[in-house]
Amino acid sequence: MAAGQGITQVLERLDTGLPDALERLQAFLRIPSVSTEPAHACDVRRAAEWLRDELTSLGFDASLRETAGHPAVVAHSQPGEGRKLLFYGHYDVQPVDPLNLWDRPPFEPQIEDTPEGRVIRGRGAADDKGQLMTFVEAFRAWRDVHGSLPPNLTLLIEGEEEAGSPSLDDLLRANADELRCNLAMICDTGMYADGRPAITTQLRGLVGDQITVRAADRDLHSGSFGGLAANPIQLLVNALATIKDEDGRITLPGFYDGVPEIGNEMRSDWEALAFDPAEFLGRVGLRNPVGERGRTGLEMAWARPTFEINGIIGGYTGDGFKTVLPGEAHAKVSFRLTGTQDPAPIREAFRERIRSMIPDDCTVTFEAHGASPASVMDISDPAFAAAKAALSEEWGRDAAYIGAGGSIPVAGSFKTLLGMDSMLIGFGRDDDRIHSPNEKYNVASFAKGARSWVRVLDAVRG
Amino acid sequence: MAAGQGITQVLERLDTGLPDALERLQAFLRIPSVSTEPAHACDVRRAAEWLRDELTSLGFDASLRETAGHPAVVAHSQPGEGRKLLFYGHYDVQPVDPLNLWDRPPFEPQIEDTPEGRVIRGRGAADDKGQLMTFVEAFRAWRDVHGSLPPNLTLLIEGEEEAGSPSLDDLLRANADELRCNLAMICDTGMYADGRPAITTQLRGLVGDQITVRAADRDLHSGSFGGLAANPIQLLVNALATIKDEDGRITLPGFYDGVPEIGNEMRSDWEALAFDPAEFLGRVGLRNPVGERGRTGLEMAWARPTFEINGIIGGYTGDGFKTVLPGEAHAKVSFRLTGTQDPAPIREAFRERIRSMIPDDCTVTFEAHGASPASVMDISDPAFAAAKAALSEEWGRDAAYIGAGGSIPVAGSFKTLLGMDSMLIGFGRDDDRIHSPNEKYNVASFAKGARSWVRVLDAVRG
Numbered sequence: 001m002a003a004g005q006g007i008t009q010v011l012e013r014l015d016t017g018l019p020d021a022l023e024r025l026q027a028f029l030r031i032p033s034v035s036t037e038p039a040h041a042c043d044v045r046r047a048a049e050w051l052r053d054e055l056t057s058l059g060f061d062a063s064l065r066e067t068a069g070h071p072a073v074v075a076h077s078q079p080g081e082g083r084k085l086l087f088y089g090h091y092d093v094q095p096v097d098p099l100n101l102w103d104r105p106p107f108e109p110q111i112e113d114t115p116e117g118r119v120i121r122g123r124g125a126a127d128d129k130g131q132l133m134t135f136v137e138a139f140r141a142w143r144d145v146h147g148s149l150p151p152n153l154t155l156l157i158e159g160e161e162e163a164g165s166p167s168l169d170d171l172l173r174a175n176a177d178e179l180r181c182n183l184a185m186i187c188d189t190g191m192y193a194d195g196r197p198a199i200t201t202q203l204r205g206l207v208g209d210q211i212t213v214r215a216a217d218r219d220l221h222s223g224s225f226g227g228l229a230a231n232p233i234q235l236l237v238n239a240l241a242t243i244k245d246e247d248g249r250i251t252l253p254g255f256y257d258g259v260p261e262i263g264n265e266m267r268s269d270w271e272a273l274a275f276d277p278a279e280f281l282g283r284v285g286l287r288n289p290v291g292e293r294g295r296t297g298l299e300m301a302w303a304r305p306t307f308e309i310n311g312i313i314g315g316y317t318g319d320g321f322k323t324v325l326p327g328e329a330h331a332k333v334s335f336r337l338t339g340t341q342d343p344a345p346i347r348e349a350f351r352e353r354i355r356s357m358i359p360d361d362c363t364v365t366f367e368a369h370g371a372s373p374a375s376v377m378d379i380s381d382p383a384f385a386a387a388k389a390a391l392s393e394e395w396g397r398d399a400a401y402i403g404a405g406g407s408i409p410v411a412g413s414f415k416t417l418l419g420m421d422s423m424l425i426g427f428g429r430d431d432d433r434i435h436s437p438n439e440k441y442n443v444a445s446f447a448k449g450a451r452s453w454v455r456v457l458d459a460v461r462g
Numbered sequence: 463m464a465a466g467q468g469i470t471q472v473l474e475r476l477d478t479g480l481p482d483a484l485e486r487l488q489a490f491l492r493i494p495s496v497s498t499e500p501a502h503a504c505d506v507r508r509a510a511e512w513l514r515d516e517l518t519s520l521g522f523d524a525s526l527r528e529t530a531g532h533p534a535v536v537a538h539s540q541p542g543e544g545r546k547l548l549f550y551g552h553y554d555v556q557p558v559d560p561l562n563l564w565d566r567p568p569f570e571p572q573i574e575d576t577p578e579g580r581v582i583r584g585r586g587a588a589d590d591k592g593q594l595m596t597f598v599e600a601f602r603a604w605r606d607v608h609g610s611l612p613p614n615l616t617l618l619i620e621g622e623e624e625a626g627s628p629s630l631d632d633l634l635r636a637n638a639d640e641l642r643c644n645l646a647m648i649c650d651t652g653m654y655a656d657g658r659p660a661i662t663t664q665l666r667g668l669v670g671d672q673i674t675v676r677a678a679d680r681d682l683h684s685g686s687f688g689g690l691a692a693n694p695i696q697l698l699v700n701a702l703a704t705i706k707d708e709d710g711r712i713t714l715p716g717f718y719d720g721v722p723e724i725g726n727e728m729r730s731d732w733e734a735l736a737f738d739p740a741e742f743l744g745r746v747g748l749r750n751p752v753g754e755r756g757r758t759g760l761e762m763a764w765a766r767p768t769f770e771i772n773g774i775i776g777g778y779t780g781d782g783f784k785t786v787l788p789g790e791a792h793a794k795v796s797f798r799l800t801g802t803q804d805p806a807p808i809r810e811a812f813r814e815r816i817r818s819m820i821p822d823d824c825t826v827t828f829e830a831h832g833a834s835p836a837s838v839m840d841i842s843d844p845a846f847a848a849a850k851a852a853l854s855e856e857w858g859r860d861a862a863y864i865g866a867g868g869s870i871p872v873a874g875s876f877k878t879l880l881g882m883d884s885m886l887i888g889f890g891r892d893d894d895r896i897h898s899p900n901e902k903y904n905v906a907s908f909a910k911g912a913r914s915w916v917r918v919l920d921a922v923r924g
Contacts, residue, residue, distance in 0.1 A: 237702045313775045313779040405688055
């Protein structure tokens with residue numbers, strides 16, 4: 001089948017079928033597939049089975065794949081010519097706490113007219129059931145028009161994403177030959193803030209570390225020992241205060257090795273986004289960007305490495321006051337990485353800095369929490385330009401290459417374990433309230449998202 | 463009665479009466495007068511009544527004084543010539559948790575032979591029932607020999623010391639004329655580390671403060687906002703790291719106003735104590751004193767002001783890891799004061815420093831926790847030299863004027879509310895494990911403590 005053939009009919013088919021598609025999504029959303037809560041284990045499996053049956057009815061060869069935790073759904077269309085594409089999504093959802101902040105029962109979805117437009121309200125509407133159903137509905141319309149599914153498709157829909165995907169790497173290793181395609185399409189990201197379509201092409205990496213500073217072998221009374229005995233909170237505070245300088249730069253030796261400047265095409269795309277840091281921060285009650293001096297807001301958010309203290313605790317933290325001089329203090333910190341920064345030497349440089357600030361009668365110990373390099377997609381692959389053009393066509397405005405501050409570990413796993421690049425396209429919006437009460441997904445995201453996949457599929461599969 | 467008369471017989475009477483005195487102390491210790499636990503309220507009152515009855519049987523005019531909390535016991539001997547002395551102690555005790563770390567039931571005291579000598583083991587043995595019974599037994603022996611109590615004595619034994627003495631100031635105000643004496647004798651301190659008798663003549667003051675730094679109006683995901691949004695933990699850490707410099711000096715402007723150098727007599731007493739900071743810190747697993755460079759260990763512990771971070775908390779502090787960028791962070795800090803340092807401007811200088819480190823789109827708020835100036839006793843009062851000589855005589859070694867790092871608020875209340883100076887003499891030892899499981903009081907402290915009071919009373923009352 002040549003590129004472009006039958007696109008118009010498929011898009012029309014999606015438009016006329018939208019009411020039914022919304023019914024199907026709501027049926028999916030009614031299954032409370034909360035992967036982190038053991039009480040919902042059967043519901044999680046039920047959601048996997050619902051999806052398997054749905055895909056089977058479309059003509060996919062679909063099955064559950066058991067893991068140490070929740071099952072994944074794997075499906076294949078018939079073999080054929082052109083690129084082999086893997087579509088990734090996840091059918092599990094976040095917990096709903098705090099329930100009292102929801103305006104309606106989180107697993108009784110409904111369509112609402114709101115100032116934000118028509119939305120589907122309910123847990124999982126945007127993250128990720130609504131998003132993954134955009135490509136499922138695209139495949140359905142394609143089959144309805146052409147009589148068969150697009151060939152060479154593999155679907156991998158996992159049920160543990162919100163739990164940190166503990167079984168995913170094992171699943172990829174055990175089924176590498178079956179799952180390896182030419183390109184992975186990951187539908188778990190969003191559009192740019194103003195609703196512009198976007199392809200996420202760079203994700204920061206992460207190094208997480210936990211620090212425990214120990215001084216006296218017990219908690220002391222600050223009256224008796226204050227002025228003589230080392231205070232582990234003070235030691236920790238003094239050490240953590242040295243990691244960044246006044247210009248927001250990280251002071252560890254060698255830290256910036258491998259941090260690239262962004263390319264010209266990306267820089268021009270980002271300038272066009274007219275990102276306003278003050279407006280962005282204003283949504284959470286702040287105003288001043290705190291990243292490296294001389295960098296633009298989007299560079300700070302997407303393209304520059306960072307250091308954050310994610311948690312700290314020590315001494316007495318209850319009501320009132322105790323003049324304790326504690327025996328130990330703890331912190332959790334993380335670095336976001338870009339380019340080819342190597343997690344291992346960065347972790348070691350950090351630990352060496354902390355150690356150098358601890359006197360020899362105290363001790364410091366560390367516990368590693370996660371290490372993943374940044375992902376930067378190779379946009380010289382023509383599939384990227386093709387997908388960008390297809391998105392621009394559907395949305396009537398220029399699609400952008402954007403970055404994301406966070407990590408999407410599945411993209412790293414695809415690259416590392418299967419040697420497969422990823423393209424991240426999604427239709428979420430900043431106000432979707434994923435992970436929070438009153439999650440929603442715009443009907444426009446759902447409808448035009450499905451239409452987008454038809455165009456992207458046609459443009460990319462070759 | 464002239465000074466010195468009858469001393470020998472009174473001391474002999476104490477020696478022969480020791481077995482009975484130990485029985486009485488153990489009866490007192492069997493009453494679980496835990497003032498902070500409502501379940502023990504009746505036991506607390508029972509201990510007050512036991513003490514009142516004991517003092518009445520000695521010839522005191524003794525009564526319970528009701529307060530908003532637990533009653534105090536007030537007792538008077540007959541009026542007469544010489545100094546009026548107020549003896550202070552407390553009959554309430556610390557909770558016993560963790561109970562499983564006690565080698566025996568904490569309220570079933572017994573005499574044990576141990577490597578530390580013969581000891582009375584049980585909750586309250588040292589803090590403060592055993593200590594206050596040293597002067598009660600001294601008065602009993604005096605009466606037995608002389609037929610009447612020493613004149614001009616007032617006893618004030620409170621039942622809320624371990625709860626922070628919430629009713630004490632009201633009691634002092636309401637009974638100021640009755641309780642005001644020429645000098646207060648406070649028996650709630652210890653001897654010097656090596657068992658040398660001591661009079662505690664300086665106590666540090668305290669300024670406590672609590673800091674809350676707020677940045678974003680909610681917790682953020684560090685992937686989305688890291689690099690742009692202010693991190694309140696980092697702000698707090700940066701600010702707290704500036705309070706002390708590398709030489710251990712506090713950097714707040716005007717902080718050292720009113721900090722005196724210690725006098726020559728004190729300095730020579732302290733040198734004679736041959737304090738070894740490494741040995742002292744070695745007991746809690748440390749080695750290096752951390753106070754101001756160029757100061758002796760005892761100056762750091764007793765005579766120099768300090769800054770301590772007593773508690774800190776912010777962000778995610780549970781198991782595992784979350785890449786949260788929190789909305790707020792908190793710390794509790796305290797300064798120990800010496801000389802005539804004024805708590806109010808020190809608190810304000812601290813707050814001004816913290817404020818100066820917080821950007822204008824974030825906020826910092828403070829909550830005051832306690833403000834008391836240091837107490838430095840006027841050792842030019844001849845009573846001090848007389849008491850020091852009496853203690854040296856009893857223990858066969860030179861008594862010392864020592865400092866204490868902590869605060870004993872009752873001394874400040876006596877001074878402020880009654881205009882009365884205090885002399886702090888006690889016989890506790892560093893290894894008594896007060897506030898901890900297996901509290902004990904050496905039988906030698908108890909026996910020679912009572913004998914000490916006979917000598918001190920004779921020397922001081924004039």
